[in-house]
Amino acid sequence: MFDLLPPALILLVGALLVGPLRGHWRSAAVLITPLITLWAVWQVPDGVSLTLPFLGYQIEPLEGSALRRLFATIFSLMAFVGGLYAFRHAKWYELAAGYAYAAGAIGVCFAGDLITLFLFWELMALFSTVIVWCGGTPGARAAGIRYAIMHLLGGVILKVGIEGVYVHTGSLDIQPMLATSFDTWMILIGILINAAAPPLSAWLADAYPESSPTGSVFLSAFTTKTAVLALILLFPGEPVLIWVGIYMIMYGIIYALLENDARRILAYSIVNQVGFMVCAIGIGTELALNGAAAHAFAHIVYKALLFMSAGVVVYRTGKSKCTDLGGLFRTMPLTTVCGIIGALSISSFPLTSGFTTKTMISQAAADGGLVTVYFLLAAASAGVFLHAGIKFPWFVFFQKDSGLRPKDAPWNMGIAMVIFAAICLILGIFPELLYQYLPYPVDYIPYKAGKVIFYLQLLLFSGLAFFLLLPLMKRTITISLDVDWLWRVLAFRIGKALYTRLSAAGSKLEAVVQQNLVNLTTFTRRHLGVGIGEESRGLFARTWQIGTTTLWIAVLLTIYMLVYYL
Amino acid sequence: MSQRPEDDAWLVRPTTIKLLWRILWAVLALTVAAHFVIPVKGYFSIESWYGFGAAFGFFCCLLMVLVAKILGFLLKRDENYYRGDQDDV
C-alpha cells in the first residue's frame, strides 16, 4: 500500500503532528517521519503509479524514475538532518513549516504532470515564507513579504506558462521542451525565479540570512534544488541556460566577496553553486546531466553543513557579521572542523564530495568543445575557494581575536553536522556510492593523477592569493545593491510621486462631480418636493420609511408603463 | 584585554603562523614540482604547461578580487541603507 502513497504525504502528516504532540512524542515524530519518508521514496516504482481527476484533467501525482528518487532521497535525508539540528531549539511552527516545505519539494520530485508540480511548488512557496518570518525580526518580516511576493510572482508566471502549454498542445506531461514560445518561456522564467537566476536573484540573499539559525538550514536546501530538478526534467540542453548559469556563478562570487554578513556570504554562494548546475543543464549531455544531479546532491549536503556551522555561531554568539566575529576556533573546535570540511567540499578539494561531482560538469564542457565555458568554470572553481572555501571559515573562525568565547554546538546540532561532514568525505573517497544512483550510466573517473594535481595547484594558489590580498579585502559594514533596488527604492519613489499627483487630480474631479450632484439635488428637491418633513435635507438624504419606498417603486413602475405604452 | 603571545592558543602564536607559512610554501612548491613527475594531460593543450593550474588560479583570484573591489565602489552602501524609508516594503 505504501508504494501507492506519495512520500510527500507522509512528511506532510509529520508536519501536521508536530503541533499537537508534545515532549518526547514530538521529538520522535520529528526524527522518525523523514526516515519513513526516505523508505517510502525507495518503494516508488518507475513510471506513473497514481492518477487522479482534478479540474477536468487527469493528473499524475506519483511518477518515479532514478533521477526523481535521487532527489527525493537527498530531500528526505535533508529533512531528517535538518530536523535533528533544529528540534531542540526551533519553535514548533518553524519545524512544522520546515517539514511541510520539504514535503512540497518531495512532491515536486514525483510529480508526473505540470499541475501536480505547480501545486507542490506553491506549497513550498507558502511554507518557506513562514520559515523566513520565523526569524522574528522586523527585517525578517519585510524580507519575508518581499520573498513571498517574488515567489508568488514566479508561481503565477509558471502557472501562465503551464496553462499556455496545455491550451496550445493539449498535454500536461512533464517532458523535455525548449524555450521557443511564449508559453515555454514563461515556464522557464517561473522555474528560474525559484533557481535564483539573475536578474531576479536578490530574494535569496535578502531573505535567507533573516531566518533563524535553524530555519536557514531548511531554506538552503529545497527551493533552488527543486528548480534544478525541474530544469533537468523540462529543459535539458536549453542553450540559454549555459550563459544564465555562468552569470549566476560570477554574480555569486563577486557579491560574496563584497559581503560582510557570514550567512549572506553563504546565500550568495548558493546562487554561485546553482549556477554550476544550471550551466550543466544547459550543456545537456548525459555526463552534464549526471554532473548536475550529482552536484545538486553533494551541494545540499555541504551547503547545509556550512549553514549549520554558521547557524551554531549565530545561535551561540548572536552575531553574524565578519566584522564582529573571529577567533572562534578556540572554543568551538567541532563547529570549526565541520565548517572547514564544508568549505573544502564546496571548493571541490580532492577527497571531498565537491571534487567527485563538480568536476563532471567541467568535463562535460570540455567534451562538448565549449572552451570558454570550460575555462570560466575553472576560474569559477578558484573563485569558489576564494569566497567560500577560505573566506567563510577564515573570517568567522580565525582572522582575529574578537574576544568571543562561545560554547561549542549543542549535542544534536553537533551530530547533525558530523553526519553531513562524514557524507562529504565518504562521497569524496568512494564516489561510486553516489554514481550508481545517477540517472545515466557513469564512466567518469575523478581521481586521475593529472586532474588532482591540476586542481590542487588551482586551489592552493588561490589560497595563496587570498592571504596575499587580504589587505584588499577588509570587511566593511556595508551591503551591496542588487537589481531589487529598482523596486525597493526607485519604484517606491515613482509610485509615491504618481500617487500624490493622482490623488490631487482625483479630489479635484470628485469636488466637481459633488458640486453638480448638489445642484441636481437642490433642483429636484425644489421641484419634486414630496414632503415628509425634514425639508432641509435633499431627496436622497432622508431616512426613508417602508411606505415611501413602496410608493416610489409604484411611481417608477407607472412611469415605465407609460413610456412603453407610448 | 591583551595577552602575551605565548599564552594564546597555539594556532595563533606568531611562531606557529611562521611555521604554517613555511608549510604552505612547501606544499605549493610540491604541487608545481609534482607537475614534472606526473603528466597533466587535461583537456586542452594549454593545461600541460608547467604550473598552469597554479598561475591560472592565482591570477583569476587576483582578477576577481580587483573586479569585486571596483564594483564595490558602485554597489556598496551602508548596511542600514534600506531601513531608512522602509515601512512595508
Added chain:
Amino acid sequence: MTILASLAIPLVGALAILLAARISDNLRETMTLITSVALAWNVWSLLPSIMAGDRPEIILFEVIPGIEIGFAIEPLGMLFAALASALWIVNSVYSIGYMRGNNEKKQTRFYVFFAFSLAATIGIAFAANLFTLFLFYEALTLLTYPLVSHKGDEKTLRSARIYLGVLLTTSIGLLLPAIIWTYLVAGNGDFTPGGILAGHVEGPALGLLLGLFVFGIGKAAVMPVHRWLPAAMVAPTPVSALLHAVAVVKAGVFTVTKVIVYIFGIEHLFTTPSSGWLLYVAGFTIIAASLVALRQTNIKRLLAYSTVAQLSYVIMAAAILKPLAEIGASIHMVAHAFGKITLFFVAGAIYTASKKTEIGQLAGIGRRMPWTMTAFTIGALSMIGVPPTAGFVSKWFILAGAFQADNYFAIFTIITSTVLNAAYFLPIVFIVWFGRETEGAGPDHGEAPLPIIIALTTTAALTILFFLFNGPVIALEAQIFGGPSS
C-alpha cells in the same frame, strides 16, 4: 411552481420574522433560520433538473404587449441563486452572533429587510427578461438601503446616501435607456442563448450599448461607478458580508455576464471590435483598485477595494469572450463569494471581540483568535489565488480562457494583480500571527462569540472544499454554451 416558491418563501418569511419578533427575539431568529433553510432547500431542489438540461420557465403576466414579468432558470442564474441561498443560512447564523454580541438596536428591521433583499436577489437570478431583472434590481437597491443605513448616525446616513445615489443614478440614467433601446430594436428583452442583438445592433452602436449596460449596472462596481462600495462599508458586517460580498455585488456582475452571454451573445461581441474597450476598463479597474487597497488602513475599506478588483476579474473574464473564460467568470463568482464572505466575517468577528477596525491594531491577534485568523489566512490566500483554495480554481479557468483568445492583456493583468493582492494581504497575515502586541493596545479579549466562529469556519472550509470538489459546478456552468455535457 418551485420558481415562485423560491420568491415567496423569503417574502413570507419576512412577514413571519416581523410577527415572531412581537413574541420573542429567539423566535425571530428561529424564523430567520427556518426561512433561509427553506429557501435553500427549495432552490437546491431545482439543481438536479437543471443539470440534466431542463430549463423551466414561467411567465407571470404581461404588463404591456411585449413586456412581461417572467422567470426562467438557466445555469448562471441557478448558480447565483444556489450560492446566495446557501450563504444566507451561514450569514444568518453569523448575524445572530454579531447582532447580539454588539447589542445592536432595531434588529427586527434588520432581519426583515435582509429577507426582503434575498427575495429580490432570487428575482434577479431567475429573471427571464431584462424588464423583470430591472424591477428586482431596483428593488434590491431600495430594500438594502435600511440595512446599509442601519446605524442611523449622521456619518452613516451620508454614506448610505452615496450608496443610493450612485446606484439609482446609474440604473435610471444608463441602464434603463439601454434596456429600452434593446426592447425597441430586438422586440423583446428575453435572455436567449446566443443573444438577441445579432443583426439588430452592429458596429460602434454595439460598443455604446455595452457601455450603457456596464456602467448602468452600478452594482458591478466597474470604475468609475465604484464609489458606493467603500461607502457602503458603514453597514454592520453581516450586511457587508452577504450583500456586498455575495448578493448585491454578485447581482451586478451576474447581470453583466448574463447580458453579455444572453443578450449580446459572445460570438457577436467577439466579432465587433467596438466592444473591446470593456476588457481594458475592467483590467484598469483591477489594477487601480488593487493599488488603492495597498494604501488602506481600515480593514473593511481594504476589503471593499479588494472586492472592486475581484468583481472586475469576473467582468474581464466575461469580456474575454471565450467559453473557458465565461466558465471562469461564473466560477469566480463562487470562489470570490466564499473567500470574501470569510474575510468580512473575520472583520466583524474582530470588531465584536475587540472593537478594533484598523489593520495597525491587529498585531499578534492571531494568538487570541486563532480560529478567526486561520479563516482569514485561508480567505486571503484565496484572493491571491494560491492552491489549495477556491481562488486558484477560478483563476485557472480565466487564464485558460485568456489563452484561448490569445489575450495577453488579460494574462498580464492577472499576473500583476496577483502580485498586488499578495502585497496588501501578506503584511496583514504576518502581523496577525507574528506581530507583537503592544502593552495597553486594547481590551483583553478572546475569540468571537460561537455563532460567528461557526459561520466563518464553515465558509473557510467551503473555500478549501471548493478547491477539491468543483466538478459539478464546472459541469453546470459548461452548460451555458449548450446542453448537458458528459
